[in-house]
Amino acid sequence: MYNFIKYGISQDLATYLISKGLNITTLKNTSVKNLTNKYELDKIVAEEVKKMIVRNPIDKIILDDLLLNNNFTCCCCLGVKGLTYIVHHIEEYENTQDNSYNNLAVLC
Numbered sequence: 001m002y003n004f005i006k007y008g009i010s011q012d013l014a015t016y017l018i019s020k021g022l023n024i025t026t027l028k029n030t031s032v033k034n035l036t037n038k039y040e041l042d043k044i045v046a047e048e049v050k051k052m053i054v055r056n057p058i059d060k061i062i063l064d065d066l067l068l069n070n071n072f073t074c075c076c077c078l079g080v081k082g083l084t085y086i087v088h089h090i091e092e093y094e095n096t097q098d099n100s101y102n103n104l105a106v107l108c
Contacts, residue, residue: 005067006057008093009049010086017041017049027053058087058099066104074108082108 003024004014017027020039027035027049035046058066066087073079088107091098 002063003057005087006060006063007052007055008058008087008089009052011084013045013049015084024053055093056097056099058104062099062101062104063087066101066106070106073106075106077108079108084108 001011001014001018004017005011007024009017017023020041022035022039030038032043032046032050035041035050036043041049072085074082074085085106085108088105089096089098090103090105093099096103
């Protein structure tokens with residue numbers, strides 16, 4: 001689970017991918033076509049996940065600090081709306097490639 005979160009993959013999606021027997025290494029080494037055929041992923045999901053895993057992962061220390069300081073809870077609703085979370089970039093990663101603590105937020 002933790003390895004998926006480092007790439008900005010939501011906890012729900014990570015749970016789904018794990019249930020399909022997938023991990024980051026398999027996702028990196030498997031084509032979208034094989035993800036849809038062999039693992040029965042929706043093509044849009046497979047394409048989005050492939051885009052996410054080419055990012056630089058969030059540093060373990062930064063991610064640990066962020067999750068612990070936010071009590072593994074959405075910083076907006078404080079866990080009222082959802083029980084799962086995603087680590088979100090405040091300024092889009094595609095524009096900044098910024099995985100710093102101050103550019104990350106825990107959301108549901």
